[in-house]
Each structure stands twice: as C-alpha cells, then as structure tokens.
Amino acid sequence: RTRIFSGVKPTGHLTLGNYLGALRRWAEVDQHRADALFCVVDLHALTVAHDPARVRRLTRQAATLLLAMGLDPERCTVFVQSHVDEHARLSYLMECTASDGEMRRMIQYKEKKAQGGAEVRLSLLTYPALMAADILAYGTDEVPVGEDQAQHVELTRDLAVRFNQRYGPVFVVPRATRPPVAARVKDLQEPTAKMGKSHARTAGIVYLLDEAETVRKKVARAVTDAHPEVVYDPAERPGVANLLEILAACTGGEPGELAGAYGSYGALKKDVAEAVVEMLRPVRERHAELAADPGYVDGVLRDGAERARAVARPRVDAAYRAVGLLPPA
Numbered sequence: 001r002t003r004i005f006s007g008v009k010p011t012g013h014l015t016l017g018n019y020l021g022a023l024r025r026w027a028e029v030d031q032h033r034a035d036a037l038f039c040v041v042d043l044h045a046l047t048v049a050h051d052p053a054r055v056r057r058l059t060r061q062a063a064t065l066l067l068a069m070g071l072d073p074e075r076c077t078v079f080v081q082s083h084v085d086e087h088a089r090l091s092y093l094m095e096c097t098a099s100d101g102e103m104r105r106m107i108q109y110k111e112k113k114a115q116g117g118a119e120v121r122l123s124l125l126t127y128p129a130l131m132a133a134d135i136l137a138y139g140t141d142e143v144p145v146g147e148d149q150a151q152h153v154e155l156t157r158d159l160a161v162r163f164n165q166r167y168g169p170v171f172v173v174p175r176a177t178r179p180p181v182a183a184r185v186k187d188l189q190e191p192t193a194k195m196g197k198s199h200a201r202t203a204g205i206v207y208l209l210d211e212a213e214t215v216r217k218k219v220a221r222a223v224t225d226a227h228p229e230v231v232y233d234p235a236e237r238p239g240v241a242n243l244l245e246i247l248a249a250c251t252g253g254e255p256g257e258l259a260g261a262y263g264s265y266g267a268l269k270k271d272v273a274e275a276v277v278e279m280l281r282p283v284r285e286r287h288a289e290l291a292a293d294p295g296y297v298d299g300v301l302r303d304g305a306e307r308a309r310a311v312a313r314p315r316v317d318a319a320y321r322a323v324g325l326l327p328p329a
C-alpha cells in the first residue's frame with residue numbers, strides 16, 4: 001500500500017492556505033487511499049523565535065483541528081513529531097548526508113533569514129534535514145504539500161538517493177504531490193505573497209477558526225484593482241485571481257470559467273466569503289466539540305505516536321547501522 005506522510009508546523013493558527021493547499025486533501029482523499037501518517041511538526045516551530053507556552057497551545061490546537069477536519073484515527077496515524085524520537089535521531093544522519101551549500105540554497109531559508117536579521121537560528125538552516133528525516137523515517141512514497149514545500153521534498157529525494165548510494169538501500173525515494181487548484185493561496189492584502197500563518201499582518205489571512213463575520217470582513221477588504229471586469233489573469237491581476245482560485249477550490253469550478261459569471265468585484269467577494277464560511281463551518285463546530293474533550297485528543301496522540309514509532313524505528317536503526325555506528329549490545 002502507498003505510504004503517505006505530511007505535516008503541519010505549529011507556528012501560528014492554521015490558515016485557509018494550509019487547508020486548501022494541503023490539509024483538506026489529507027482528510028478527503030489521502031487517508032482513504034493510502035497508509036497515511038499526519039504529524040504536527042512541533043520541532044520545526046523552534047527554528048524561529050518562539051514562545052514556549054504558545055507553541056504548546058498551537059500544537060494541541062493543530063492536532064485538534066486535524067481531527068476536526070476529518071482525519072480519522074481509525075484510518076490514519078495522527079501524532080506529534082517530538083513524541084517520536086526517531087525524527088531527531090535520523091535528522092542528524094541527514095545533516096551528515098547533506099552539504100552546507102545545498103541547505104543555503106533553500107528559498108524558505110533565504111526568505112526567513114532575510115526577515116530574521118541577526119537572530120537566525122542554526123536550526124533554520126538545517127530545517128530541511130529534519131524534514132527529510134520526517135519523510136524518510138516512514139518509507140514514504142508520497143508527500144502531499146503546497147507549492148512552497150516542493151523544494152524541500154526535492155532535497156529529500158536527493159538525500160535519499162545519495163544515502164542509498166553511499167551506504168546501501170535503506171530509504172524509499174519519495175515524491176511530492178500537489179492539489180489541482182489552490183496549491184498556493186495568496187495573502188488577501190498582498191496577493192503576490194503566500195498566505196502564511198506566522199505573518200505579523202493578519203488582515204489578509206483567513207484563519208480556520210475565524211468567526212464567520214471576520215471571514216466576511218477580510219474577504220470584503222481583499223486587495224483587487226481598478227479594472228472594471230472580472231477576468232482571471234494571475235500575472236497581471238493577482239488579487240482577483242487569488243479570489244477566483246479560492247472560490248474554485250471551495251466550489252469545485254475552474255477559476256477562468258468562474259470569472260465569466262461575475263459582473264462586479266462586490267458580487268465575487270460576497271460569493272467567496274460565503275463559500276469559505278460554509279466550507280469552514282463544520283470544521284469550526286467539530287473543533288469546539290473536540291476542544292472540550294482534551295482527554296480524547298491526548299489519547300489519539302498517544303496511540304498515534306506509538307504506531308508511528310513502530311514504523312520508524314526499524315528503518316532508523318537500519319540507517320544507523322548502515323553508516324557504521326556500532327549497535328548497542
């Protein structure tokens with residue numbers, strides 16, 4: 001059976017970008033067709049300045065949201081990265097496989113470094129080694145991610161191939177899969193940048209747990225342009241294109257065709273807002289129920305970590321032996 005692994009970082013409240021770019025597909029498609037593991041990758045949240053209590057809270061919230069959006073612990077494995085030691089163990093071997101130069105070429109590193117000034121953590125540079133470990137520890141075939149993560153999966157493939165060539169066939173070489181539409185949802189206020197959960201300016205970000213009224217306001221204030229007609233043109237008119245892509249992702253249409261149905265931006269924004277509100281309503285309701293029962297969520301995460309560990313440990317042990325580390329007696 002195909003093995004799928006993917007994760008989400010608790011660096012902020014989850015957004016519409018996370019949902020349309022990745023999470024929705026985990027619940028609707030991936031868990032039904034494959035042996036799937038989904039992880040709240042909390043170690044990755046420590047690569048930038050962080051508040052310990054907030055990371056803890058966001059980790060629990062993200063895990064609860066994954067269940068709220070339909071991940072079924074009977075069908076797939078849901079767990080927290082730091083509960084399974086194999087991630088950190090294998091990450092070190094990935095650092096010993098990767099070169100300094102290829103890490104420095106990662107776009108996300110360059111972008112975040114530019115924002116971080118002098119306070120850039122070393123772990124921001126080595127982040128893709130940990131991500132490669134996350135994926136490779138499970139013998140993953142497919143990694144469903146948004147477009148922003150494609151480069152990291154490409155690096156993971158390179159590391160897997162290199163490791164296997166040097167030390168023998170330990171790892172499966174994975175591939176990234178992407179959603180057909182909305183692989184990159186843009187910020188409503190800055191439609192050339194991706195909608196990112198850790199961005200400081202929140203007016204252009206729709207969070208999954210936003211109240212319906214908040215969603216409506218954010219969409220109503222989305223940046224468009226002065227053009228009189230609604231046309232789908234991502235290069236020249238990114239704001240309108242983003243709205244059309246969001247609508248298409250919510251309703252199942254094609255952004256180009258949907259454009260023809262609208263005579264004004266006002267009408268388009270109204271439909272986008274309603275489509276998003278309706279799509280998120282059941283997720284928010286289920287989240288509220290689950291948040292009231294933390295014991296249940298804890299239990300799911302405990303079982304999930306146990307299952308994940310059982311899958312990861314033999315392969316990570318094999319990797320340790322393959323590189324020449326003496327096994328404990």
Ligand code: AQP
Pocket residue numbers: 007008009010011012015017018019020021022023144145146147148149182183184185186194195196197198199
């Ligand atoms: N704007 C987006 N459009 C489409 N997909 C997106 N993803 C993130 N933002 C968008 C996808 O969501 C999954 C989980 O993301 P992540 O938690 O690994 O974080 P990220 O990719 O670094 O994006 P964020 O949310 O913007 O976090 P910060 O701000 O902390 O960097 C991934 O599959 C991702 O592709």
